[in-house]
Amino acid sequence: MTYIAQFFSMMLTALFIENIIFTRAVGTSWLFYLVKRPKEIIRYTLVLAAVVTLSGAIGYPVRGLIHDTQYRHVLVPVMYIGILALVYIVVYFFVKKVLPGQFEHFGMNLGVGVFNCAALGSLLIPAGARLDFISTIGYGIGMSFGFGFAVVIMGYGLTRLEYCHVPKAFRGVPIALIYLGLLSLAFYGLVGHQLPT
Amino acid sequence: MTEKLMFQNAPHVRQSESVRTMMTDVVIALLPIYLMGFFYYGARALMLGLCGVLSCVGFSAIGSLALREKFSFDLTPVITGLIIPLLMPADIRYFVIIAACAVAIFVVKVPFGGTGNNLFNPAAVGFASAAICWPGMVFSYPAPIQSLEIFGESATKIAQSPAYSLALGAVPEYEVLDMVLGNVPGPMGATNIFVAAACGIFLIVRKAVNWITPASFIIPYALLSAFFPRIEASSFDSLCYELFSGTVIFGAFFMLSEPVTSPKRDFGKFLAGITSAAAVFLFRYFGGFEMGFASALIVMNVFSPVFDRICEDILHVYRHKDSLLRKKEQNPEKEEKKEKAPALKIFKKAEKKAEIPEDEEIINVSLINTPGEELVPEEKEEPFEPEEKAEESEKEEAVQ
Amino acid sequence: MSEIKEKMNISESLQYIFFKNPVLVLGLVLGQLAAGDTTLQNGAALSVTYLLIVVPVLVFASVIGKKLPGWLRVVSYTVLAALMLVPAYFICGSFSATIFDSLGIYPALLAVSTVPVVFASKIAEKQSAGEAALTGLCIGIGFAVTALILGGAREFFGNGSLWGIKFAEAVYPAVKLPFWGFILLGFMAAGVSAASDFFRKGKEINKNEEENQ
Numbered sequence: 001m002t003y004i005a006q007f008f009s010m011m012l013t014a015l016f017i018e019n020i021i022f023t024r025a026v027g028t029s030w031l032f033y034l035v036k037r038p039k040e041i042i043r044y045t046l047v048l049a050a051v052v053t054l055s056g057a058i059g060y061p062v063r064g065l066i067h068d069t070q071y072r073h074v075l076v077p078v079m080y081i082g083i084l085a086l087v088y089i090v091v092y093f094f095v096k097k098v099l100p101g102q103f104e105h106f107g108m109n110l111g112v113g114v115f116n117c118a119a120l121g122s123l124l125i126p127a128g129a130r131l132d133f134i135s136t137i138g139y140g141i142g143m144s145f146g147f148g149f150a151v152v153i154m155g156y157g158l159t160r161l162e163y164c165h166v167p168k169a170f171r172g173v174p175i176a177l178i179y180l181g182l183l184s185l186a187f188y189g190l191v192g193h194q195l196p197t
Numbered sequence: 198m199t200e201k202l203m204f205q206n207a208p209h210v211r212q213s214e215s216v217r218t219m220m221t222d223v224v225i226a227l228l229p230i231y232l233m234g235f236f237y238y239g240a241r242a243l244m245l246g247l248c249g250v251l252s253c254v255g256f257s258a259i260g261s262l263a264l265r266e267k268f269s270f271d272l273t274p275v276i277t278g279l280i281i282p283l284l285m286p287a288d289i290r291y292f293v294i295i296a297a298c299a300v301a302i303f304v305v306k307v308p309f310g311g312t313g314n315n316l317f318n319p320a321a322v323g324f325a326s327a328a329i330c331w332p333g334m335v336f337s338y339p340a341p342i343q344s345l346e347i348f349g350e351s352a353t354k355i356a357q358s359p360a361y362s363l364a365l366g367a368v369p370e371y372e373v374l375d376m377v378l379g380n381v382p383g384p385m386g387a388t389n390i391f392v393a394a395a396c397g398i399f400l401i402v403r404k405a406v407n408w409i410t411p412a413s414f415i416i417p418y419a420l421l422s423a424f425f426p427r428i429e430a431s432s433f434d435s436l437c438y439e440l441f442s443g444t445v446i447f448g449a450f451f452m453l454s455e456p457v458t459s460p461k462r463d464f465g466k467f468l469a470g471i472t473s474a475a476a477v478f479l480f481r482y483f484g485g486f487e488m489g490f491a492s493a494l495i496v497m498n499v500f501s502p503v504f505d506r507i508c509e510d511i512l513h514v515y516r517h518k519d520s521l522l523r524k525k526e527q528n529p530e531k532e533e534k535k536e537k538a539p540a541l542k543i544f545k546k547a548e549k550k551a552e553i554p555e556d557e558e559i560i561n562v563s564l565i566n567t568p569g570e571e572l573v574p575e576e577k578e579e580p581f582e583p584e585e586k587a588e589e590s591e592k593e594e595a596v597q
Numbered sequence: 598m599s600e601i602k603e604k605m606n607i608s609e610s611l612q613y614i615f616f617k618n619p620v621l622v623l624g625l626v627l628g629q630l631a632a633g634d635t636t637l638q639n640g641a642a643l644s645v646t647y648l649l650i651v652v653p654v655l656v657f658a659s660v661i662g663k664k665l666p667g668w669l670r671v672v673s674y675t676v677l678a679a680l681m682l683v684p685a686y687f688i689c690g691s692f693s694a695t696i697f698d699s700l701g702i703y704p705a706l707l708a709v710s711t712v713p714v715v716f717a718s719k720i721a722e723k724q725s726a727g728e729a730a731l732t733g734l735c736i737g738i739g740f741a742v743t744a745l746i747l748g749g750a751r752e753f754f755g756n757g758s759l760w761g762i763k764f765a766e767a768v769y770p771a772v773k774l775p776f777w778g779f780i781l782l783g784f785m786a787a788g789v790s791a792a793s794d795f796f797r798k799g800k801e802i803n804k805n806e807e808e809n810q
Contacts, residue, residue, distance in 0.1 A: 017483075025632035025775040026702075029625050029711050073697040074686045077705030081679035084709075085672045092668050111671035115714045117628060117706045124702040153499055157316065160502040165310035167264050169791035173624045174783045178308050181631075181779030182317055183499060188776055189325055189492025190480055296769065304780055308787070330771030 007138040010131070014142030020118060021150035021180075022187035024125065027118030032176065034151050035158060045148035047113045051091070052122045052140035055083045059123060060133050067127065080123045081115075088114040118147050154180065219456075220272035222405040226396040227279045227451070230386040233379060238287035239344030242385055245282040248291050252298040253278030260307035273312045277301050280320040280451060283386025284444055284491075285327070286338040288345050293331055297323035317498045318458050321448075325491040336361065336488075338382035358383045359442035364481070368428050369438055376441040387447035397450030409463050410454040413470030418445065421478045445477070448490045458498045464511070465504040472504075473497040606728050613735040616793050620743045621786040625711045630744055631778030633703030637760050640748025642696045644741030646685040646704045650678045651712050651740075652733035658717035659729035674717045678708040693761075712736060747781060 020026050034041055059080055066075045092110055095103045122143035126136040157179050166175050234242030253274040261268040281297050282289070301323030306315050328335045338358050339345065359369035359381055371381045379389035387393065400406040419436050426435030440446065453459065453473060460469050476497055481489035514521075619625045626647070634640045654674050662670055682705060689696050689704075697704065716736075721729040752758060755773040757765035771777060 021628075023775070025628040025778065026706065028628040028631070032624055032627075071686070073705075074682050077682060077702075077708065078679045081675055081708060085676055088672060089668065111718075112714060115671060115675045115709045117709055120706055120709045121702060124705060128702060156503050157499055160316060161309075164314040164316070166314070167266075167308065167310060168794065169264070169787045170308045170783075172790065173622065174787035174790060175308055176624075177627065177779050177783030177786060178304065179316070181776045181783060182305070182322060182495065184776040184779060185322065185325060185329070186492045186495035186499075188329060188774065189488060189495075190483070308783070326771065329774070330769060 003134050007134050010135045010138035011142035011145075014139045015146040015149065016187075017191055018125075019146045019150060019187055020121060020143045021147065021154075022184040023191055024121065025184070026121035026125075027116060027147060028180065030112075030116040030118050031147070031151055031154060033112075035155050038155060041148055041151050041155075044113050045144060045151075047091075047110070048116075048119055048122075048147060049141050049144035051084070051087055051114050051119055052144050053137055055080065055087050055119075056123055056126070056136050056140045057133075058087070059083050059127070060136055063127055067130065076127055077120070077124060080120060080127070084114055084119065084123075118144070122147075153183065157183070217272065219405045220276060222400060222403045223276050223451070224272060224279065226400050226405075227276070227283070227386075229392055229396055230283060230389055230447075231279075233389040233392050234283070234287060234385045237341040237379065238339070238385065239347075241345040241347050242282075242287055244347055245285075245287070245289065245291070245294060245385070246279055249278035249282045249294050249298055250275050251278070252295045253281075253302055256299055256302035257306065257311075260302060261311070264307065271312055274302060274306075277306075277319045277323070281323050283447065284320070284324045284384050285335055286383075287385040288339045289334060293327050293334060296330070297327040299323075300326040313457055315457055317495055318452055318455055321452055321491045321494045321498075325488060325495065328488045328491070338384070340382055341380055341388075359438060363427055363438060363442055366428060368430055368434075369442065373434075373437045373441065376437070383442070384444060384447075387444040390441050390446050393447040393450060397446075400450060406450060406454045407463070407466060409466045410459060410470050411449040413467045414449045414453055414474050415440070415446070417471050418474040418478060421474060425478075425482075427482065439481075443481070444488075444490045448494065452490075452494060453497075458501060460501045460504040460508065462505065462508040462512070465501070465508040468504045468507070469497060469501055472500065606724075607731065610728065610731045610735045613732065614739045614742070615789070616796075618739045618743060618789060619712065619736050620740060620782065621789045622793075624786075626707065626740060627779070627782060629703040629706050629710070630747060631782060632775040633700050634744050634748045634751070634778065635755065635773040636699075636752040637745065637749045638693050638696060639700055640741075640744040641692070642685075642689040642700060643704060643707065643748075644737070644744045645688055646682065647707050647740050647744075648734075648737035649685045649688070650681045650707055651737050652730055653681055654678050654713045654717050655721040655729040655733035656726055658721035659724050659726050662717065662722050670718050671714060674713050675709060678713040679705075682708055743782075743785065747778070747785065750781065751778070 014020070018024060021028060021031055034044060062079055062083075063076065066072060066079065069075060088111065091114065095110065122140045125143070126139045131139060154176075158176060161175060161179065170178070231243060231246050234246075254270075257274045258268050278298055281301065282294055285293065285297075301319035304326075305317050305319040305322045306312070309315050336358075359371055359376060360383070362369045369376075369381075375381055376388070377390045379392070381388055397406065397411060401408045401411075419440055422439035423432040423436040426432060426439075428435060428438070430438070453470070460466050473493060476493040477489050480493040613619060617623060620627065620630060629643060634643055654677055657677055658670075658674060662674070665673060685704065686697060720732065724732065749759060751772050752760075754768045755770055757763060757767045772781070
């Protein structure tokens with residue numbers, strides 16, 4: 001029971017208070033890619049959650065061996081990218097053999113779905129904070145769904161922006177960045193005054 | 198022939214009054230609060246207001262100069278400049294006000310296209326940015342009823358505002374009557390609950406503010422704080438303390454009901470009011486700062502287009518309810534079949550569209566292409582975005 | 598004919614420094630800059646890491662990547678990028694020992710950013726090795742310019758120092774927070790778009806004049 005409570009509290013923390021986009025600023029370019037394709041959001045969020053859970057579970061025992069060494073700043077990311085590569089190969093052939101219909105939809109795009117900052121960030125942040133196994137999994141899942149939540153919020157905002165008389169120099173990337181900055185300011189008020197690590 | 202339909206953003210006014218008179222009403226309603234500030238803290242309160250107004254108007258003039266647009270004076274920067282000092286302590290330094298006004302104008306207003314286009318409340322964002330940058334200055338308040346020096350810093354500072362002790366989980370040591378009259382340390386204007394509420398009612402009578410928004414915000418907030426008290430007190434005491442501390446009442450009348458950032462339909466305003474009550478309550482309950490209202494307001498501003506959308510959908514169903522029912526009564530079987538068939542077709546089309554041929558499309562990470570910008574590097578096989586293709590072919594023609 | 602083509606390619610690659618700046622116009626590596634690039638040193642470390650990742654990966658993609666099967670390509674690029682973090686770690690450690698501590702997770706995220714994963718398989722595989730190297734270099738320089746300007750400005754206003762040497766009081770400490778990073782990047786992007794509009798207009802006027810003559 002305590003494990004379940006721990007799991008959900010970590011998940012909600014990662015979803016709202018330490019949202020991957022708004023307070024950690026991880027995976028923004030991937031967010032801007034998905035905002036343009038509303039139909040793909042659910043699918044890629046699920047893929048992200050699955051990949052993060054799987055690689056978090058594989059990486060947890062290995063992480064214990066290396067996170068006290070001197071070169072952990074390099075070893076931990078390299079290890080996690082290796083694990084992501086393994087997971088990618090497994091998922092790729094799994095989808096190709098078992099779900100050929102899905103493979104037609106996003107076969108090659110799976111590479112971008114697995115190797116992105118959101119996935120690696122959701123693995124590295126709990127590794128840096130040295131959370132235990134349950135928390136690591138809960139945090140990863142929360143981060144993935146927080147990512148989907150952020151994409152939906154940004155999508156609504158950007159559709160509303162189309163009705164504004166935005167000056168010419170600010171159209172496109174600049175106004176989206178300023179909008180994102182103001183949103184993360186609002187979430188920062190919730191967290192309080194502390195820098196994310 | 199002249200165009201019959203004009204596209205214009207909020208605020209929409211349907212009486213003989215113009216936007217200008219509406220804004221003048223808001224300015225008039227803010228002045229008594231400044232008088233109360235003068236009563237409690239001396240002439241420094243008025244100087245702070247003047248500083249805010251001058252810097253906001255000046256910054257918006259600079260902004261329109263930088264964009265090479267004609268500067269048209271309106272009262273919205275004046276309102277922003279009047280609200281920001283009222284949310285701060287009376288002995289705040291002048292440069293904090295100027296910085297907050299700069300953020301409010303340069304970040305929130307100018308890039309989005311000026312008056313009528315700002316998606317966020319400028320005063321809320323300006324205050325929130327100042328509070329995040331200098332929390333020590335913004336959240337420590339002087340004791341009321343003393344005349345502060347106009348320039349320079351005052352000596353005594355008291356951090357124990359009612360909102361702060363509520364955030365710590367302690368019962369505030371002030372009486373409710375003092376809190377209503379504003380005789381407690383706190384933000385310069387927002388503590389004067391009585392005057393703020395009176396000015397808000399004046400605005401409602403003048404129809405500058407729709408009564409739905411403040412009502413649907415304050416009543417659920419009061420209920421929430423009565424049923425889930427943060428402190429060990431009776432539910433009525435908790436209600437009074439939560440409602441009269443911080444910037445809840447002042448913000449409900451002057452910031453939440455701003456016509457540009459709130460939803461357009463009445464039902465949408467009602468939804469927005471209830472949800473922002475819940476959001477403010479959660480932000481104050483779990484948040485790290487005592488400025489729950491400002492950041493909750495910014496988050497709620499994001500959702501106001503969502504509420505607009507929901508209202509339009511509901512209204513559409515409501516208006517066409519009769520005709521839809523009639524059709525079904527006349528020939529129910531055919532109708533069902535008809536409904537099913539095109540839906541299936543659309544679904545199939547969507548599936549076809551979603552098929553992404555290998556390798557293509559992904560590179561298009563560059564976001565939200567605006568016409569005329571070649572954000573997409575070297576991509577000629579673009580099956581799903583015909584506009585860009587057309588542009589590219591135009592360019593090729595131009596080159597040839 | 599081939600010479601003209603090469604020239605076209607070179608000018609296209611050079612565009613990545615300013616008119617197609619990877620951060621400000623294409624919007625690629627935003628999060629790492631917004632959150633990690635708080636001082637000039639951090640900016641320099643991020644730029645070095647990015648250059649070390651981008652150039653080898655793009656060259657590798659143009660030389661070997663074409664011959665690999667589809668499923669192995671993305672994997673090999675990303676793993677190569679991750680391995681390039683090792684030399685970056687030692688080079689950055691030479692000018693500041695604690696730089697990777699203060700940067701946290703953000704340099705590692707550069708390895709899975711868009712350029713190694715997507716650009717490599719979309720653009721570099723169609724280019725020759727030299728072109729790919731030039732493209733990578735230009736992308737890296739464009740990134741470095743942005744990172745150094747942003748980091749310098751944030752260190753100056755947030756800490757009152759430059760490259761760790763303090764000479765003034767901090768003016769606006771909050772500028773080091775991630776949301777200010779986003780907002781400042783937005784304003785820089787607006788500046789770039791205004792400037793490129795200005796140049797484009799100048800070019801069009803020149804063209805029109807030539808046509809008239």
